[in-house]
Amino acid sequence: MxxxxxxxxxxxxxxxxxxxRPTAEMVEAMSCAELGDDFFRDDPTVLAFEEEVADLLGMEAAMLVISGTMGNLVCALSLSPRGSSFIVEASAHIQINESGWPSAIAGLTPKPVEGVAGTIGVDALQQAIAEAKLRLSAPPRLLCLENTHNAAGGRITEPEHLAALADIAHASGLRVHLDGARIFNAAVALGRPVRDLTKHADTATFCLSKGLSCPLGAVVAGGADAVQEARRWRQVVGGGMRQAGIIAAAGRVALNSMVExxxxxxxxxxxxxxxxxxxxxxxxxxxxxxxxxxxxxxxxxxxxxxxxxxxxxxxxxxxxxxxxxxxxxxxxxxxxxxxxxxxxxxxxxxxxxxxxxxxxxxxxxxxxxx
Ligand SMILES: Cc1ncc(COP(=O)(O)O)c(C=O)c1O
CATH class of the missing domain: 3.90.1150.10 (Aspartate Aminotransferase, domain 1)
Known part of the structure; x- marks a missing residue:
């Protein structure tokens, strides 16, 4: 070099x-965090952070995970059974950059759909669902969306369009997961509360370790049942944590000082x-x-x-x-x-x-x- x-x-x-890298305030918060054992659900910093995130995203529950990839994986595992298919934008991170966990771990067949500027159109979604429901296809059970869309150049899908896609998916019996690794970028750029972008999904993931500057971590949020199931899957893939309050402490600083x-x-x-x-x-x-x-x-x-x-x-x-x-x-x-x-x-x-x-x-x- x-x-x-x-x-x-x-x-x-x-x-x-x-x-x-983490800010001085994050390092300070991490070193002073009140800690417990998150496996026993008694780390107070994790519990407080998860509650704050659920509230912020307009979801019933939230859970800290190590990475965005793990968040996407455990949400998909919680929402869709092995042997089913999921609809995903063709250049979505889940489809091209997560080392093939849908097939390697989740037993899911992708049904990729070309988007425009990273966004799947209403007609394209309807057609994809119809195709995936054909007799010899793996039945579609999940729609995965990404906002902002990385490979499209950080493009935003508007909340109204997300709602329309989620409505179509739900009406067809599919659950909806939002890969919101950079969802706060979308919220800030639109000047909208982040919950406007997350509330239509059954589960959503966002990353602490990207623009929010934390050293590691991501969060999943969703309905109480979906998050409970994701928590079980997090354990299955070895993502259970103990004194995880040191991660949550940085996350709390990030949500207070890194979003705007x-x-x-x-x-x-x-x-x-x-x-x-x-x-x-x-x-x-x-x-x-x-x-x-x-x-x-x-x-x-x-x-x-x-x-x-x-x-x-x-x-x-x-x-x-x-x-x-x-x-x-x-x-x-x-x-x-x-x-x-x-x-x-x-x-x-x-x-x-x-x-x-x-x-x-x-x-x-x-x-x-x-
Ligand atoms: C859109 C999107 N989703 C998920 C991820 C995965 O996040 P992580 O690197 O924390 O696994 C990334 C990482 O770049 C991403 O850009």
């Missing part, structure tokens, strides 16, 4: 909002997208609704050259995937960082597209995971 020149300032890490500031990340993403577009990169500024942007990588682009050039400026970016580079803004990237990073990225991009890549370099471009 290229070393960073001595005169370069600190790292500007645009790989993901998961790189955010997500608007800054959204402004910075717009700024980054605008500056890159103005520097002739292929970026759709209008599509930037929250904290994720994509820049298309042109043919003949020398990724190795680009990567070592931006890295030498202290900027860290994930390798391209599906012909695009993803850039994510978060608490540890300021507006001046964005100005600097956009200048460096634009310069490196321009040079890289003029390089004729060797066959080796082309072969070496790894796929990013996001």
């Amino acid at each position: 290229t070393s960073i020149s001595a005169n370069v300032r600190r790292i500007i890490d645009l790989r993901s909002d998961t790189v955010t 500031r997500l608007a800054v990340d959204h402004d910075n993403a717009k700024l980054l997208a605008t500056r890159l577009r103005d520097a002739s990169l292929d970026v759709d500024v209008e599509a930037v609704e929250t904290n994720i942007i994509f820049a298309k990588v042109p043919g003949g682009f020398d990724y190795d050259f680009f990567q070592s050039d931006v890295r030498a400026s202290g900027i860290v970016i994930m390798p391209p995937k599906a012909g695009r580079i993803r850039l994510v803004t978060h608490r540890e990237v300021s507006a001046p960082d964005i100005v600097f990073a956009s200048d460096m990225i634009a310069k490196a991009f321009d040079l890289a597209r003029r390089q004729a890549p060797s066959a080796d370099a082309r072969m070496a471009v790894p796929n990013a995971v996001y």
Whole structure:
């Protein structure tokens, strides 16, 4: 890996909002948290946090889990029986980035549906349900939605559309799970209470460890029965925890102090997208609704050259995937960082597209995971 020149300032890490480290207030809260054993349901910090989250999301109950992936898994296990199918947007995180748990663990067959900007249309959902109900198909029992939608570039599905999709699913006998890893980004961008986005789902997951800056953790919420069943499944997959109040303590600080500031990340993403577009990169500024942007990588682009050039400026970016580079803004990237990073990225991009890549370099471009 290229070393960073001595005169370069600190790292500007645009790989993901998961790189955010806990705030001093979180570390303080974690070290002072009142703790018990969550397996016995007597960790007071976990109990208080779960109650706060349930209330915030307009759900009956909530449960702390280690990760968003585990949250999605235990919700699906709680809502849909083995041998059934679930409808999911074709590029949803569950479908492409969760290491195949639907088949590997849950015994579920995916029925992927192409969305527009990450959102499944009403007609497309109705058609997918009808197809999945054909006699030889695995019967559809679950609809999985994602908001914001990561691979679509942090796009938002409006609450009214979520409600319409949930109504169709419920009327057809399907339960609804919302992968809301970045649901607070959607709520803040829309200026709506988060419960407007979650209350139509039977279960929802959100991540503490992304823009909310906690060191780890996610939460699932839903009806009391669904969460109780998810709790049983969390135990099955080895996710039971003991003095988990240290995680919940950071989560409580996050909900009090990290939500509204997500608007800054959204402004910075717009700024980054605008500056890159103005520097002739292929970026759709209008599509930037929250904290994720994509820049298309042109043919003949020398990724190795680009990567070592931006890295030498202290900027860290994930390798391209599906012909695009993803850039994510978060608490540890300021507006001046964005100005600097956009200048460096634009310069490196321009040079890289003029390089004729060797066959080796082309072969070496790894796929990013996001
Ligand atoms: C939309 C979405 N869902 C779920 C996850 C999984 O979260 P975790 O990394 O905590 O398992 C991610 C992670 O990037 C995500 O972007």
